[in-house]
Amino acid sequence: MAGKNPAKRLIEGTQVLSLVISIGTIFIVQIVSIFAISVFIILDLNNKAENAADETVYILTEPLYNVDDSQISRIADALLSSGRISGIVIDTSATGIVVNKPAPVQSRWIKPRIREVNYNDFFLGTIELQFSDNELLLTIKRFLFAMVVAVIAILTVYLIATRVLIQKRTQRVFSALSEGISEIGAGNYAYTIPETDYEDIDAIINLLNEMTRRIQGKNAELVEINVSLEQRVAERTAELEDSLVELRRMQERLIESGKLSALGQLSAGIAHELNTPLGAIQSAVSSMVNSFDKKLPEQPAFFSSLSDQEQNLYTKTVVLGLESNKTLDIYLPSRRETKEIEALLEQQNIPNSPEVTACLADMGLLNKLDDLLPYLAINRNREILAEVSDTVIIRRMIEVITESSAKASNVIEALRSYLTTTVFDTTKIIDVETDIKKVLTLMHNLLKHGISVKTEFSGLLVQARADTLSNVWMNLIRNAVQVLNGSGEIVITTQEQDGRGIISVKDNGPGIPPEIQDRIFEPFFTTKNTMQGMGLGLDICRRIIESSQGKIWVESKPGETVFFVSLPLAEYV
Incomplete structure (x- = not known):
């Protein structure tokens, strides 16, 4: 295991400790001896x-009296060569x-001796x-060398003695105990360790x-208990499995009930969301039928009656009109811009300027x-533009039908996905944002009156149960x-x-009082009236999220409430 101290052995540890104490004692004695000898030598020197x-x-x-400088120098050299002194300075009156030969290194313990020489x-x-x-x-140095030799000799004798006398004897005792x-x-609790001749070890x-005798007795009791316990565990396990099956059935019924309850509250809005695009499709088809039945047959004759210049205007307007009406996002000028364009046409001497501008x-x-x-x-610009307008409007009606049918299809697909009855026991990769968009499609009519919805999506994919997650967002x-x-x-x-994947739903409502924030996920706890719910919605959400190894919690203060959902990120094989 990381960080565990290396194993130690008692006998070896005791020997090492004894050896360390012996060496320490020898060193202390030697240091005291060196100090005493050094003091004695210093005094002698x-x-x-x-x-x-x-x-x-x-x-x-x-020589000083005779002022014999050469003799003085010879005596000084003789003194230095004798080794008794290291330096000499002789100053004659x-x-x-006469002689100035100081020592290379002054002694720390023997101070220089200065003497005056007098004669009579x-x-x-x-x-x-x-x-x-x-x-x-x-x-x-000589003493230290002798001390090192003595320590080595003592260690050698000590190691031989402990190896031969102490270690072998203790190993015989401890080997039987270790065995x-x-x-x-x-697990051999029937084994009896033989006694030795040492009271403390025995x-x-x-x-x-x-201890082994007691363990054998307890083992016999445990065997008897284990037999009866296995039977009781098997019975209890069967009961729990039946309870879990019934609990899952009840949970699935609650989820389906929640789905139907939410759908019932949204049914009027969903009907409106379907009627709006279907009404637009019906109106567009009616306009197209009218144009095809009444206007289209007259187009060839009208085009043939035009001059080359008039045909150029007809053709150019058709090309630009069809191109501009491929989407419903057409240019709609303000009234001021329209007046300015009308005045510009009049300045350019364009006939029928107001009608041309309107067309x-x-x-x-x-x-x-x-x-x-x-x-x-x-001159016929107004008439030509009016004829072309019918053709261009047909193209716009086609786009109305396309977008309206797509919107109706999205509502139906969202409804089908929300009401799916397929049950997934395992998790799968889910595009959370697509799931939320489908729910927003179902709730569009409920959201568009005074409530704005902003989404900040990051392309999040999570691992969860696909059959129930949309109920959480709903x-x-x-x-x-x-x-x-x-x-x-x-x-x-x-x-x-x-x-982890984190999904948050934030509103700027009044907030949840602190005293009930810990209870909102409890079943049947609600602050709404009975017409709005029984208090099972957030409890169901918690169960759904936890079944996908997720977590749901709330953070609320006056003016802001945020529900957070944490789910495992998608796993790719």
């Missing part, structure tokens, strides 16, 4: 330095400094003797043997005036609509966060 200074004064008195009360000069620590350091513990650990062995506006061609202006300067959006009471904003957002 200082005494020798005093003697050397006195002897040097005696030797140099006569007659000639000044006559001052001859001064002598400074300097010393080094070489002798002291050499003595300490017995291994047998017990392997106390542990007796405890282990007593072009009906066909959505006022933004194409620059293309048509060269063809409009003819409940959350319907609850938001009810609290907004006909005026407000709903914002639906999808995003990925921390490896």
Whole structure:
């Protein structure tokens, strides 16, 4: 296991501890010895330095008196070569400094000795003797070497002794104990560990043997209990399985009941959503039939009666009109723009300017005036544009039929998807945003009166049960609509966060009081009247989300309530 300390052995640990204590004791004794010897050597060297200074004064008195500088230099060199001193400085009263040979490194423990040389009360000069620590350091090094040799010898003897005498004896005792513990650990509780000749070890062995006897007794009891327990668990498992089956059936009935209840509340809106495009289709077809029956047969004769210039206007207007009316998003000028265009045509001396402007506006061609202006300067322009208008309007009616049938088809597809009775026991990849859009299609009539819906989608795909997830969106959006009471904003957002898909439904309603926020997911808890629900909607939502390994929660404050749904992200094989 990561972070576990390496295994230790008691015998080896004890030997190491004893060895460390022994070595520490030896080192302490040696350090104290080195200190004592060093103090003794330093005192001895200082005494020798005093003697050397006195002897040097005696030797140099006569040469200093005779002012024999060469003799003084020879004596100084002899003193330095003897090794007793490391440096010498001789300053005579007659000639000044005769010898100036200071020590390369001054001694830390032996201070320089300075002596005045006098002869019959006559001052001859001064002598400074300097010393080094070489002798002291050499003595300490020799002692350290002897100490290291002694420590190595002691360690060698100690290791041999512990290996031969102590370790073998303790291993014989502990091996029998270890073998017995291994047998017990392997489940052999009938094994009895033999006693030794050591009282403390035998106390542990007796405890282990007593423990194994108790374990054997408890095992016999457990075997009897286990037999009866297996039978009881089997019976209880069968009961639980039956309960789970019945619970799932009840949950599915509640979900279907919730779907039908929501659909009943939305039925008028869905009927309106279907009637609106069907009415538009019916009106467009009526207009097209009228044009085909009354106007189209007259078109060839009318076109043949036109001059070349008039045919050019006819043809150009048809081409631009059909192109502009391929969608219902045609150019619709304001009244001011229409007046300005009419005045422009009059300035260009275009006949019938008001009627021409009106016809072009009906066909959505006022933004194409620059293309048509060269063809409009003819007297029959109003008549030609009126004829062309019937053809262009037919193209627009075709687009009305196309978009209206698509809208009706979307409503029917959303209704079919919402009411699906297929049950999925396993999860599948679900496009959450497509699922929400289908629900919004069913609720369009309920949402368009004073309530705006904004969506901030991120292309989210989740792993969930496809048969029930749309019921969650229906409940959350319907609850938001009810609290907004006909005026407000709903914002639906999808995003990925921390490896999960997060869907939120936010409204700017009055908010949920803090004292009931923890209870809103309880079954049969509701703040609405009985006509609006029994308090099962959010409980069903919670069960649906949890069945897909998800989570649902709410965050609310005055002026804002957000329901969050967390689901596993889609898994691709």
